[in-house]
Amino acid sequence: MTAPRTDAPPPGVRLPKRRGVELSLLVCAVLISVCGYAEVGLARSGAVPPDAVRYGAGLGLLALVAHLAVRFRAPYADPLLLPIAVLLNGLGLVLIYRLDLETPNDQAAATQLVWSTLGVALFIVVVLLLRDHRTLQGYAYVSVAAALALMILPIFFPAVNGAKIWIRIGGLSFQPGEFAKILLAVFFAAYLAANRNALAYTGRRIWIFQFPTGRVLGPIVAIWLLSVGVLVLERDLGTSLLFFGLFVIMLYVATGRTGWIAVGLVLASAGAFLVGSLEPHVHSRVQDWLDPFASIRAGDGPGQLAQSLFSFAAGGMLGSGLGLGHSVLIGFATKSDFILATAGEELGLVGLTALFLLYALLVARGYRAGLSLRDPFGRLLAIGLASIVALQVFVIAGGVMGLIPLTGMAMPFLAQGGSSVVTNWVIVALLIRVSDSARAPQPDDADTGTLAPVKEAA
């Protein structure tokens, strides 16, 4: 069961923990957010908002508690992950607070802060309770069952803005599809880690394509089709696109067969074309993407995408300054799907690039953790989670900036939306856990061989 290892660090070398680096970066992240908060107040009314200290203390406390959890339970974790999450979440709160000033009847910052607190709490729970990410491998089928249940549940609740993706209980609304993506990533990682050899090397060869056996490929394709089918029913196209991309990337990384990418692209194009031409809601978005200014020429005024483009253009290189833009003209979903437009208008290309680089750093660190892990499950999980972030950023940022057709999705940490913030905190918690395993000294090398046994799903 053991395999010879050549890439392990020489014994006796201890990797630095870098918890001090993490703490100082956290201080910077909190300070930047508080400065942004103060800047909004200064720009709007010439005075620092009276609750700036409270806001800073709250964010600082969350960061500190999360840091302590990491320090004691995941001391070798990547020191960049947590500060990036705190900074993005803090900036998101600033942007939402800033937009609240324009919409006196719709205050969202306080709710978002509550959800962020819940997210950090869940982050701590995961870091504390999940001592080893490989535990999750045993819950693969539980995960997928839970994911499907969560995704199907909203069908029984009324649609909100044309999409049946919310569960409303009392005053709280929750988007279970958000959380389902973590569960699905866990399942994909576990299943692919267990069956990747079978997927790559068995099965029938037709012409130049080598097909895996139906017995191995069947279940995962079924799960994937089921989830995408449900999402299409619920008209949550952004998430179905995300699941598709996630599935293809993980399948490719696990099997290394480029054919999967080709098949994935063909399927995706066909699906996108079908949905784009048949579904009126999506069709109009594709039209809007092809010609954002059609409604202006028709005399109906600018549509949302046109307004969003106006916002970005108004930002230019340096931006108008926090609090001084007019992205609220976008109207509906300014604080959620279109939050990036506010960032673009008020922070400019420079600020937007910084934001993208933060996300890129988060993704890169996730990949890095995956690459330095030796167990395939952890590796696939880390890569899957990082890809979720990357795809999500690309789909929504590309959508609001006219690069691809717009599909509703939340900018990780930045956008208003409780389920999204909570989910992203859990993603970061899992990445912390994985990166801790990746960087921690390994006393029990034997357990982490490349052909580690996969527990048969219970």
Next chain:
Amino acid sequence: MIRYARRAAALCLVLLVALLVNSARVMVFEAESLDDNPANRRIAINRYAQPRGEIVVDGKPVTGSRDSGQQLRWERTYRQGPLYAPLTGYSSQTYGTTLVEHAEDDVLSGTEPMLAPLPLWNDLTRGRQPGGDVVTTIRASMQEAAFRGLDGKRGAVVAVEPHSGRILALVSSPSYDPGVLSGTGPGVKEAWRRLNTSPNQPMLNRALRQTYPPGSTFKIVTAAAALDAGVVRDVEAPTDTPDPFVLPGTRQVLPNEATGCGDASLAYAIQWSCNTVMAGLGVEVGLAGMVDAVERFGFNDTALRVPSWVAKSNFDREMSPDQLALSSIGQFDTTATPLQMAMVASAVANNGEIAQPYLVDRTTTSGGTTVDRTGRRSYRQAMNPATAMQLQRLMLKAVADGTGTNAAIPGARVGGKTGTAQHGFGNTGTPYAWFIAWAQAEDSAQPAVAVAVVVEDAEAARTDISGGGSAAPIAKAVMEEALRLEAKARG
């Protein structure tokens, strides 16, 4: 697996690069066209995000700003709106800007680059400076005198300082309050509809944008043409023009309102406004000579700005001799703005030279630092100085003992010329009463003011006297005020 993971990471990098390139495309390369898209409300929001600079008359702003709390935030208010509307125009969120509000919009709205402390400052910060102020050449007391004189009757008054070209008064009546057009909403739309459908056309700028047949006031121009062309060498010598005068090439007879016009001298013709003499002189000068002469006064100039655009005053370039004869007494197709006729009076007063008329003395930053100053510029030499001297004497005579006695001011040299212009098909319309004049204090080296007054609804009979009756008293009031201000300035 590591190899494929690295490729997947590379894919993520490609996605990131695509986002960055796309951001630069939208935010830098396409930014300008997106910023300028008329459907982009930011243009309007930014424009009204700060109070406009003020338009200043005699050291006091005649404008103001009001915070509406709306998206297009700062609305324009006007102090004494109807009095100054012919120069300020309006600045409306709904209907845009006109006149000085339009011509000096860059300064007033703060986008003028010269307002910035450093060159290219605004380009860098994408910001704008506080709106600058526009200081006009208008004298409040003269403006008020003219406005009072018209007393709501349809008409216009323009007063100019002859040697500098400064416009001292600019009145159009009846007027309106431009403040009612500020802002948005049904109230503004209703006001706009009401102003535009009113039979009195209160928004028509009669001083700069309306042309009238100048009638007998045009005889000054014809006289200048005749003297400059050498057609008349001695203003006292009799001319060879019969009374009545048959229009050349026709059997139509041109009558006189005045008596004693047969073969009368140019002096007599100006003093008593003989149609026959001036029509005859015009024909004698000839079409080419007349067109040359009138265009030196500014007729047919489409490019006159003060800085607001001024309507073209017309003198046809192709006419038959009978039309030329009628044109020479300010009828047929000859039309002029009140400003144009003030320039005619100004040319006589200023020894034949017309100074470029202007309304904006200087623009300043909100802090009062001068950004730009309009200096004196020569517009044209309308006639020989000697001709101007002779016409001055003739115009003095017309006021001292002629048709313009109503404009006489004790202790001042006042030269004037009345006019009553017929219009309407078959002469059915109410005639326009005209008076153009200039005034010079006895102890002053140069004339203080040249003025043109037109009153549309002249009640008097269709005689030349009506120009003297309706329009001359208004001109007199304005000139008296100018002389008083000049005397005060000299101490």
